[in-house]
Amino acid sequence: MLATSNPVDVHVGNRIRLRRTLLGMSQERLGTALGLTFQQIQKYERGRNRVGASRLYDLAVVLGVPVAFFFEGLSEQGDTAPDAGNVAGMAAPDGPVPTDPAVQCALPSAQPDDLTLLSRRETIELVRAYYGIEDSGTRRRVLDLVRSMSAN
Secondary structure, eight states: OOOOOOHHHHHHHHHHHHHHHHTTOOHHHHHHHHTOOHHHHHHHHHTSSOOOHHHHHHHHHHHTSOGGGGGTTBOTTSSBOTTTTOOGGGGOOSSOOOOOGGGOSOOOOOOTTHHHHHTSHHHHHHHHHHHTOOOHHHHHHHHHHHHHHSOO
16 A cells, blocks of 8 residues: 655655755755765655655755745645745845855745746756846846747
């Protein structure tokens, strides 16, 4: 009989994967930083293994986010809350954290369905490329172009 993962463990795992991917960090590199195998990181990210308090703290330090980041978007019942995905505080850890400048941006508040969108590799590549444009005027024109092409 297969045990199902606890929804909170799955949510925390998704947040670990989201931050790791935004930083452009592999599972292997994260595992090495924590003294774990990439398989263990996979299990955490899928919610198969529960992340203990001390390990969660270590993850927060390595990924440059406050521990609370992993629980953002959960209601008191452990379900995804309507404001899930509010990742605006993601790049604002308690202290200075050396990270890729391309990902040190505050992402807009997202809707629950946007969590999947934000964790897609294509989205992350787009955000990195966008913030790789040094000239702010050019960045603004690219944004205007994309908005004009969007169906929304």
